[in-house]
Amino acid sequence: MSSVADGNTMMNEERREFIKKTAIGVLVGLGAASGLVPAFSLEKTVLPVWDEKPVPGKIRWGMLIDTRKCREGCQQCAAACHHVHNVPDFRNKKDEVKWMWKNPYQNVFPTASQQFVSKEIQDRSYLALCNHCADSPCTKACPTEATFKRWDGIVAMDYHRCIGCRFCMAACPYGSRSFNWQDPRTAIHDPVTTYPTREQGVVEKCNFCSDRLVKGQQPACTEACPEQALTFGDLNDPRSDIRQLLEANETMQRKPELGTKPSVFYII
Amino acid sequence: MEVMMMSRKLLWIVAVTAIVLFAVLNVFRKGEAETSQPPVHKSVAVDSTKCIAPASFMRANHMQVLYEWRNSSVRTGNRVYIAHNGSKFEKSLNTCLGCHSNNRMFCFNCHSYANVKPKCWNCHLSPMETP
Numbered sequence: 001m002s003s004v005a006d007g008n009t010m011m012n013e014e015r016r017e018f019i020k021k022t023a024i025g026v027l028v029g030l031g032a033a034s035g036l037v038p039a040f041s042l043e044k045t046v047l048p049v050w051d052e053k054p055v056p057g058k059i060r061w062g063m064l065i066d067t068r069k070c071r072e073g074c075q076q077c078a079a080a081c082h083h084v085h086n087v088p089d090f091r092n093k094k095d096e097v098k099w100m101w102k103n104p105y106q107n108v109f110p111t112a113s114q115q116f117v118s119k120e121i122q123d124r125s126y127l128a129l130c131n132h133c134a135d136s137p138c139t140k141a142c143p144t145e146a147t148f149k150r151w152d153g154i155v156a157m158d159y160h161r162c163i164g165c166r167f168c169m170a171a172c173p174y175g176s177r178s179f180n181w182q183d184p185r186t187a188i189h190d191p192v193t194t195y196p197t198r199e200q201g202v203v204e205k206c207n208f209c210s211d212r213l214v215k216g217q218q219p220a221c222t223e224a225c226p227e228q229a230l231t232f233g234d235l236n237d238p239r240s241d242i243r244q245l246l247e248a249n250e251t252m253q254r255k256p257e258l259g260t261k262p263s264v265f266y267i268i
Numbered sequence: 269m270e271v272m273m274m275s276r277k278l279l280w281i282v283a284v285t286a287i288v289l290f291a292v293l294n295v296f297r298k299g300e301a302e303t304s305q306p307p308v309h310k311s312v313a314v315d316s317t318k319c320i321a322p323a324s325f326m327r328a329n330h331m332q333v334l335y336e337w338r339n340s341s342v343r344t345g346n347r348v349y350i351a352h353n354g355s356k357f358e359k360s361l362n363t364c365l366g367c368h369s370n371n372r373m374f375c376f377n378c379h380s381y382a383n384v385k386p387k388c389w390n391c392h393l394s395p396m397e398t399p
Contacts, residue, residue, distance in 0.1 A: 053346040151345050158342050159391060193398070199390035214347065 060134070060153035061208055062235035062263035063222075064242050064251065065127050069229035072124060075102065080224035081206070086197045088180070088187035095187075097178040099206040100129040100221060109266075111255050121268060127230075129221075130155060130176040130206035131254060131262030141171035147203075153235070153263060154208045164201040173255055174262075177205045235263060320351045320363070331386075334361070361392050369395035 078100040082089070088097050105117075108126040132155045139147050139155060146161035147168050169177045183200045191197070195211060198204050209219035217223075222230040233242035242265075251265040319326070326333070337359035340346045349357045357363050368374045372395050379386065388394070 053344060148343065156342070160338060160342070193393055196391040196393070199387070 054151045056151040058151075058236065060235040060263065061132065061213070062153070062233065062242055062265065063129075063208075063219075064231040064245050064265045064267065066229045066231070066245075066267045067124065067126055068267060069227040070124075070127060071227060074226070076224045076226060077127065077221035077230065078102070080220045081209075083190060084192060084209075084212075084220045085195050085207070086184075086188050086191055087204075088184035088197075089189060090182065090187045095181050097180060097184065097204060099178075099204070100127065102126065103128050108254060109252070111257060112252065126266065128174065128176070128254075129264065130208070131174055131260065131264045132206075132208055134261035134263065135259060137171040137173065137258075137260060138168035138177065141167040143167060150210070152213075154210055155205075156207060156210060157203070157205060159198055159202050159204070162202040164203065166203060168203055173258055173260065177203050179203050318351070318353070318355050319367075320349060320357055361388070365393075365395055365398070369398050372396050372398075 078098075081087070081100045082098075085099060087099055090096065102125040104125055105112075105122045108128050132153060134153065136149060136155045139145075139149050142148070143165060144161045144163055146158050146163070148156060148158065150156045164179070166179055169179060180198055180200050180202055184198050188197060209217070209221075212219060219230075219232050222232045231242050231245055233240040235242060237243060245267075246265060249267050251267050253262040253265055256262070321329075321333070337349065341359040347359050349359045351357060374395050375388075376394075376396065378384075389397070
């Protein structure tokens with residue numbers, strides 16, 4: 001009698017163990033199947049849109065900002081830009097790093113030749129970013145060629161080469177460059193895995209979304225704008241949207257008298 | 269008998285929880301995938317199951333390869349690497365890590381043994397940091 005009872009408890013114990021293990025196995029299996037355990041979280045590499053070495057000077061990327069459409073107080077373009085590029089936010093003016101921002105009229109166009117412009121125009125704020133000048137003063141100031149004029153007109157930064165001397169910041173007449181006084185990784189609140197960060201001691205700025213252009217996408221700000229106020233395109237192509245708009249509208253550039261030939265245009 | 273009833277009950281509870289969990293998680297994941305992955309146009313996925321060069325060559329020369337990739341892709345815009353067997357790869361650290369980050373210690377084991385401190389991970393996401 002007792003031996004039978006012993007056998008029963010043993011069986012029950014084995015049974016209990018079996019059920020437990022099965023349950024755990026099922027849960028883990030389902031977890032893996034539903035992707036709780038990701039195989040690889042980095043962006044899948046794809047071949048660029050262009051296959052061979054690009055021809056220098058064939059393309060000149062540019063942007064047209066229709067400030068009449070730009071909503072007052074809307075920051076969606078800058079937010080999208082800063083998000084996809086892991087731009088740090090130190091919540092502190094002194095350490096501020098920015099690729100795209102809004103400023104009042106007198107700060108964006110301090111040398112505009114028009115006198116007595118309307119109060120409505122003066123009261124609006126205007127989008128500012130790197131102008132990707134055709135004759136860029138920053139690339140001439142850089143002692144290590146860390147910032148350079150790309151084959152497609154983009155003023156690019158090679159962060160690998162930047163020594164943090166900030167000559168480019170002094171040379172840029174538009175204040176488009178920011179210095180990483182601190183480790184930026186501590187101030188990225190919602191990091192993305194698709195773009196690297198920068199490190200302490202390098203200068204950073206807008207890259208005209210060269211990371212997205214290579215995949216055949218539009219810049220993040222252009223896509224994010226709810227009013228389609230930003231037009232991005234090839235300034236060397238007379239049939240491009242941006243060239244059509246430039247021909248049809250009166251536009252202006254920032255500080256044109258300096259001869260930097262900015263690639264960012266404004267409709268006021 | 270009572271114990272058997274209990275365990276059968278337990279099995280039922282576990283099964284139902286698992287199915288509900290599976291369904292809920294999948295619904296959430298679908299939403300996430302739609303919002304977080306922008307559509308990629310005109311590009312072709314790379315078959316990174318093949319290696320870009322034999323392991324013995326890479327062991328000795330990966331730094332030269334990375335240096336060449338970095339300069340030619342960033343500075344001249346030549347982003348396509350044609351391997352010895354003719355297959356094409358994007359010149360990107362993510363091409364390497366697409367396979368090699370399966371081993372989280374892939375870079376670190378040798379570098380710590382050789383006491384080499386490359387600065388890649390100051391900016392780029394290392395295999396250790398990929399979730």
